[in-house]
């Protein structure tokens with residue numbers, strides 16, 4: 001288990017399925033309709049049950065880089081924070097700033113709801129095609145910048161579905177946050 005403390009805050013890396021995590025909120029890498037899709041989005045909707053889609057219909061979509069919160073229904077997580085990552089278009093269409101906004105806005109929504117623990121998938125790195133290495137740097141550095149301070153969020157878990165992604169995050173996190 002990879003774990004690092006930043007003051008009284010914790011950052012953890014976990015390899016596996018985000019739908020299994022009993023945290024206050026899991027983050028969904030959604031599309032702008034918020035009406036479900038493939039990848040992690042499909043897995044979250046399947047595990048949460050049809051009530052999640054019903055609540056998502058009331059939200060009327062979400063712009064890229066923004067985030068919206070729902071209940072977790074049949075998930076072990078109490079809430080789902082739906083954020084819409086950018087589709088990779090080569091890097092000069094503001095993708096980095098939009099990806100950064102996904103992490104910042106998800107963390108601030110968690111704080112606004114007084115949540116203590118949140119788990120992120122590797123947003124945009126599946127069908128949206130964001131280069132994994134660059135996306136990992138943005139994910140880890142953005143969370144590390146925003147975690148200290150007055151936020152209610154005390155623990156952030158990065159959930160990597162594949163072993164290769166887990167290894168990449170281990171390497172990037174060691175570079176960016178230092179070794180134990």
Ligand code: ADP
Pocket residue numbers: 016017018019029030038039040041043085121122123124125126127128129159160161162165
């Ligand atoms: P995007 O459209 O934002 O690229 P994807 O769902 O296609 O979203 O992929 C985002 C990341 O989520 C990928 O790294 C993929 O391997 C990962 N992923 C897919 N299913 C799960 C899951 N059940 N738990 C955690 N991560 C997952």
